[in-house]
Amino acid sequence: MSGESYIRRPNRPLQIYAVVFLILLYVPVMFLPLFSFNDSLYVRFPLEGFTLQWYGELFQRDAVWNALWNSVRVGVVVAVFSTTLGVFAAKAITRYRMPGKGPMVTFIMLPLVVPLIIFGVALLVLLSQLGVALSLYTVAIGHMIVCLPFSIAVLIPRFEGFDASIEEASADLGENAFWTFWRVTLPMVGPGVVASLMLTFTVSFDEFILAFFLSGTEPTLPMYIWGQLRFPQQFPSILALSSIIIFVSFVLVFAGQWINRGALSGSAKGSVS
């Protein structure tokens, strides 16, 4: 394949657009760290002076850390489980002819049509009828209802996009269904899986309405923040918290890339020799 195809040529206007897009995406978010160092209770210009006071306060508040931790736990569990279910479902939907597939798909996608608040109330009533105590598990179940269709919606285009005959070839070569899936299907849909994990984690981490109705004594981060809005004294430390989240995600993502590269070059060498 020649590297000189038009695709390889840089597209200057598009490049500029992409950079501007990223800047606009980040600028509003970046005001959060900016104001977290501002020596005033109020989020407004002009800035009044540099302070680390809000960070100091934050470290003394266990409640903030618990809420953050709760959200991360729910988000990770929801992302992994809904993507796992999503991969199977997306494969079934795209690969196999089944009677009644249309209605089943419509049914699975239904949570996207139902306003979350209704799900929240209805699930709360349902859970209380069943005598299930509210906890982070119920929040995770609620989030999975929302995240599963999201996951499937993202994965379907991916499955539609690759050639089923590769899988058939694998099966013909004697691989059973599991190994065909693990060694052929999954790598092919990998980008979709990653996208699904990211999307479902984001949805769960951000989700407020279901968490509001379904969380027990352990609040998720959006729940905690919502409660704090009534008390402006707490707000700068919430800004400090979100700044830490932004910073930590940056570090984690970059460290992940770096570690992955190290592991890969090592194993690549191993497989060559």
Added chain:
Amino acid sequence: MDIKDQLGSMRAGEISRRTFTRNLLAAGVGITAAPLATRKAMAAAGDQATFFTWGGYDIPELFVPYKEKNGELPNFSIFGGSEEALTKMRGGFVVDVSHPCNSGLPRWVQSGLFQPIDTSRLSNWGDVMPELVSLPGNDAEEGTVWLAPFDWGQTSITYRTDLFEVEGEESWDMLWDPRYSGRLGSLASGGDAWWCGAIKAGVPMDQIHTDEAFEKIAAVMREQRPLLRTYTDDTTTLEQALASGEMVAAMTWNSSATVLKAEGVPVKFASPKEGALTWVCGLMIHKDAPNIDRAYDVIDSLLSVESGKFMINDYGYGHSNNKSFEQFDAETLSGLGLSDTPSDILGAGHFQVPQTQEWETKMNTVFEEIKAGF
């Protein structure tokens, strides 16, 4: 090299599928193990009581006696409004202690979700102001109470002394002043705004349920809507708007004025000539409270003088414990909009008369229509 590159190199045959699988597996194990690892750390909170309350009350300063006795803070669950809280508990959410206000008291009792409080189990009960205990609907059987009063305050007008020119006496007319159209703000909940509207319309609190009063108040609220910048449920919004000059006057609780003053913003918490709206909030115990002994510890801790000092000094709210006020001199208290004889302030204001659920539904339906411009 990222995952995409890894996929690319796998297709190009640079790394074996097995290596790729191994990397993926390692990543997978790492991801799914993470939440499990944290569970141990979270188990420490144990069997403490659960306090279902407004944001801002989930702080160690209010639970010093509780922590001394039980070693840990109680668990907290936060709501944004007391109607939300009741909705959630009616849906089956079980807590130990919750935190409603006087206007909701009869409806909370009626819901059958709460048990009477045995005041003999509260060491601070002797210092609680009697006028706060004798709220309508607060007498359960055999001298017990449903609600242990904790904090009280007013809904009135916070205004910028440098930007708002008061004509004559301070009055609710300030929030209907066309000179400041687009620069006035209001709380969004009918529990505050509708009752302030009643004061403005001259409807006595005990007449608010009549059809005639309904018409009068609705007319007043419709008149006010075009003058308002916005309605909001969170006080932060109002405080920031007042600090920036976006609003010059807004309906707020005591704490907004206290906090703005501490920040050096020239504001005053008005004492309208028609009287302010006065409220009392308190603590109720859930009928199925799983940690009943510690529920009493939560209440006792909140009623303590330590907690009272914090409420008065940092939030500018009144406290139900008489002794809390002894910690402050008259000057400090009047600076906070309070008084060393709290009953004066309580007596001067308009106390909400609890209404039926049907009335609340009707009032909120109409008020939502008015807020939306219909």
Added chain:
Amino acid sequence: MSDQTLQTRSAPVATQATAGRFGRLMQRSEAARGYALLAPSLIFLGVLILVPFGILLVMSFWTASGFGFDTGFTTANYQKFFERPIYTALLNRSLFISGMVTVFTVLLCYPMAYYVAFHVHRHKMLWIVLMTLPFWTSYLLRVFAWKVVLGYEGVINSALMNMGLIEAPLEFLLYSQQAVIITLAHAWAAFAILPLYVSLEKIDKSLLEAATDLGDGPVRRFFRITLPLSLPGVISASLLIFIPTTGDYITPALLGGPDGAMIGNLIQKQFGPINNWPMGAALSIILMLCIATISLVFILLTLFVRKRVS
């Protein structure tokens, strides 16, 4: 194959036959394999959608009575919807705002997804991560961040005033429908980019090269190949934004002001302060029917256009 043999060998003889028969059935019947893969999702959602949905539908024909419900069947809630002007007005406004948000977001995100899919060759994941990183922060805080930008003493106003372009802050920026549209578009951009990117990424590059070889210019090539092939991504991006935003109530509550309220706010109020759950259920059913109709029309229209194009 070796794994299969191992498994069969270790299994008791009695189950071997059934396992074999089951295995053969799975091999032979496509449908059975499909159902098996779909079953976990179907069962999970079956329990957690049908039951709550049933409650919702039944409740929409009840009426509120104090704390409880009058469970007599009545269409009063639906009649009320058409009688009082507030309900239809707020519904129309919600659909309008969400429609605007969808159009803006997809239009703005498409070039971005296109750029990453076709013009970024190294560190693609890094780009995707960069595009989604702001969304690790709380939704509430992002809404609040926009309040800072659009606010009375906010970034835009103070910048314009410093440049001498305006003398007093622009008040229409905050507490308006525009504020809601801007904030929602920004908040949901990640949801548009990911499906768009996924569908663009899987386009076979050799098709594009073939088109070039056949003499297609960039514009013609885009409309003949790239756009039709990425339509599934455009559809899912649009629906992923349009549908949840119609039910949103936090953004309008914080940024919309009196004239920016949406139907979601009213539904939330029915379950909160107004405490008229049956009316809230009826409003939700109506909202869902509206969304379903619009989505269906949208999908059919897109498919029709795609057929015409190709």
